Amino acid sequence: xxxxxxxxxxxxxxxxxxxxxxxxxxxxxxxxxxxxxxxxxxxxxxxxxxxxxxxxxxxxxxxxxxxxxxxxxxxxxxxxxxxxxxxxxxxxxxxxxxxxxxxxxxxxxxxxxxxxxxxxxxxxxxxxxxxxxxxxxxxxxxxxxxxxxxxxxxxxxxxxxxxxxxxxxxxxxxxxxxxxxxxxxxxxxxxxxxxxxxxxxxxxxxxxxxxxxxxxxxxxxxxxxxxxxxxxxxxxxxxxxxxxxxxxxxxxxxxxxxxxxxxxxxxxxxxxxxxxxxxxxxxxxxxxxxxxxxxxxxxxxxxxxxxxxxxxxxxxxxxxxxxx
Amino acid sequence: xxxxxxxxxxxxxxxxxxxxxxxxxxxxxxxxxxxxxxxxxxxxxxxxxxxxxxxxxxxxxxxxxxxxxxxxxxxxxxxxxxxxxxxxxxxxxxxxxxxxxxxxxxxxxxxxxxxxxxxxxxxxxxxxxxxxxxxxxxxxxxxxxxxxxxxxxxxxxxxxxxxxxxxxxxxxxxxxxxxxxxxxxxxxxxxxxxxxxxxxxxxxxxxxxxxxxxxxxxxxxxxxxxxxxxxxxxxxxxxxxxxxxxxxxxxxxxxxxxxxxxxxxxxxxxxxxxxxxxxxxxxxxxxxxxxxxxxxxxxxxxxxxxxxxxxxxxxxxxxxxxxx
Numbered sequence: 132x133x134x135x136x137x138x139x140x141x142x143x144x145x146x147x148x149x150x151x152x153x154x155x156x157x158x159x160x161x162x163x164x165x166x167x168x169x170x171x172x173x174x175x176x177x178x179x180x181x182x183x184x185x186x187x188x189x190x191x192x193x194x195x196x197x198x199x200x201x202x203x204x205x206x207x208x209x210x211x212x213x214x215x216x217x218x219x220x221x222x223x224x225x226x227x228x229x230x231x232x233x234x235x236x237x238x239x240x241x242x243x244x245x246x247x248x249x250x251x252x253x254x255x256x257x258x259x260x261x262x263x264x265x266x267x268x269x270x271x272x273x274x275x276x277x278x279x280x281x282x283x284x285x286x287x288x289x290x291x292x293x294x295x296x297x298x299x300x301x302x303x304x305x306x307x308x309x310x311x312x313x314x315x316x317x318x319x320x321x322x323x324x325x326x327x328x329x330x331x332x333x334x335x336x337x338x339x340x341x342x343x344x345x346x347x348x349x350x351x352x353x354x355x356x357x358x359x360x361x362x363x364x365x366x367x368x369x370x371x372x373x374x375x376x377x378x379x380x381x382x383x384x385x386x387x388x389x390x391x392x393x394x395x396x397x398x399x400x401x402x403x404x405x406x407x408x409x410x411x412x413x414x415x416x417x418x419x420x421x422x423x424x425x426x427x428x429x430x431x432x433x434x435x436x437x438x439x440x441x442x443x444x445x446x447x448x449x450x451x452x453x454x455x
Numbered sequence: 456x457x458x459x460x461x462x463x464x465x466x467x468x469x470x471x472x473x474x475x476x477x478x479x480x481x482x483x484x485x486x487x488x489x490x491x492x493x494x495x496x497x498x499x500x501x502x503x504x505x506x507x508x509x510x511x512x513x514x515x516x517x518x519x520x521x522x523x524x525x526x527x528x529x530x531x532x533x534x535x536x537x538x539x540x541x542x543x544x545x546x547x548x549x550x551x552x553x554x555x556x557x558x559x560x561x562x563x564x565x566x567x568x569x570x571x572x573x574x575x576x577x578x579x580x581x582x583x584x585x586x587x588x589x590x591x592x593x594x595x596x597x598x599x600x601x602x603x604x605x606x607x608x609x610x611x612x613x614x615x616x617x618x619x620x621x622x623x624x625x626x627x628x629x630x631x632x633x634x635x636x637x638x639x640x641x642x643x644x645x646x647x648x649x650x651x652x653x654x655x656x657x658x659x660x661x662x663x664x665x666x667x668x669x670x671x672x673x674x675x676x677x678x679x680x681x682x683x684x685x686x687x688x689x690x691x692x693x694x695x696x697x698x699x700x701x702x703x704x705x706x707x708x709x710x711x712x713x714x715x716x717x718x719x720x721x722x723x724x725x726x727x728x729x730x731x732x733x734x735x736x737x738x739x740x741x742x743x744x745x746x747x748x749x750x751x752x753x754x755x756x757x758x759x760x761x762x763x764x765x766x767x768x769x770x771x772x773x774x775x776x777x778x779x
Contacts, residue, residue: 259609260609261608261609261613273710275710277601277604277606277608277613278604278606278607280601280602282601282602282710282711282712283602283712284585284601284711284712284713284745284748285583285584285585285712285713285714285748285749286712286744286745286748287712288709288712288742288744288745288748289585289601289710289711289712290710291709291710291712291742291745292709292710294709294742295705295706295709295710296702296705296706296740299702299740307742308743309739309740309742378620378623379706381619381620382619382620382703382706382707383706383710385612385615385616385618385619386597386599386606386613386614386615386616386619386707386710386711387606387608387613387710388606388607388608388609388610388611388612388613388615389608389609390609415633416620416623416633418612418615418618418631418633419632420610420612421608421610421612421615424608424609424610424612425609
């Protein structure tokens, strides 16, 4: 059977046709049309998919359905979207809408969760049924899989690991309203902030400072690049980001006992410059039996994680749903 | 159908007959016979149950099977016990042994997990499918239920929340070999230690000090009793225990998004003297949506949690297993 995966983002909607063995038959993308609070999105997805099915001569009977990873706050059972700020939706029955337009079953989950499913199926988490996925980007996102199932929690808030407090006192302010969240120190934004603070705080010679003076700004990537070149100031900042991430993941690991931790997002491109200190601190803050059972890897699927995970969701869940 | 619940402890083995509606038909206990590295235990459980079935005229066809909560390190799938120090077992196929003796299907899980299942079924967690159970006793134990299923993790270590690091630097030594674990500050042992340190550190007037001087020692219970009477030194210690527990549970809650947190064990008898500050800190370290969806309650089943949870395990899992 063919599974259709849809990764619904604020700027583009990625889509793919993927068979039950995980073979990607085609992938494509359309622009996210946020005009009129996103009311045209469902019909644009529907026509794009129908056109693609025609192009590949796919009979309806060979298509299992559509899995969607969507941003915002979602009721996973009903596919009702309470709010998706980037898109403009509020109290929108997206699943029902798309199903009635396209006549195929639709299943929905949170975009961070769906990316985790993708890495579990075909990426760095290959085959692991107990998996923690962390995305280190502008913020810190998470998807947690236990016994092959995504954790949602009682109100769909599970996996918000960016908001684990890692600095209980005098931490930096977080977008969530708290202070000292993991996101304030281990996201790209947090790493940049810590580096700017460090540059401001002392006047040591540093290739990061040279970069800052020539470009007028720095990024988390610059920090890790300079740390890889043994720049002391950059290394201190990179170490700090890894320390707090290791602290939070240690706490999670003694709770979840995962087989894999998969690190994705822009910051993960730092590779060993991040993974080496992270592994050291993760060992310090977990238990020996937990540490030994777990490997930490960089995400492998990049931008395809979403559509692949959405296709997996479709494959696993569509038989449990019916078109309403 | 009748489910037999067995709670296997180092000193007694509690057993109960419980029907599918959760009605306890009878409960009883036998002494744990640790002679010869516990090799007589399986046959003593078997004969005790067979005698009880005779006493109640229970036909084999009306008994679904036997659920067991056991201490130590267990393979939940095979019912093989790698090690149970208190009992003397090492590499012991307990499930196979008991099944061949009694001729009924047996399912096994960790004792802390089984107690959590008991509270979920008939206790403080009544009906909650997303539940964190914490036992504050000599140590700090945990059982985590997500979507109605106990988390085991890849090597059976999930739920070891007593070993979440809450004091990253200069924390007290823990039995696990690390320092600053939750268990070092929020267990009965940890609370007593902190109170003795506080008595030693200053010479303020305190009813806890009076108690210490008259008895020659104090317990965690004394600390909470004196805190309830507004003794400043005791209140500071109780507040500290609640602070670290709130910190750890906040991190877990943004990860798991539980509907209930159930606090059991001796320290939970402190009631509101513990729950009030704990709730305050839990709110501080979780997210508003997570906090609002969750209530914190004292465990209700006391010593019966184990047999009730074991009976539930039997009811849920026996149909999935066969006698080997």
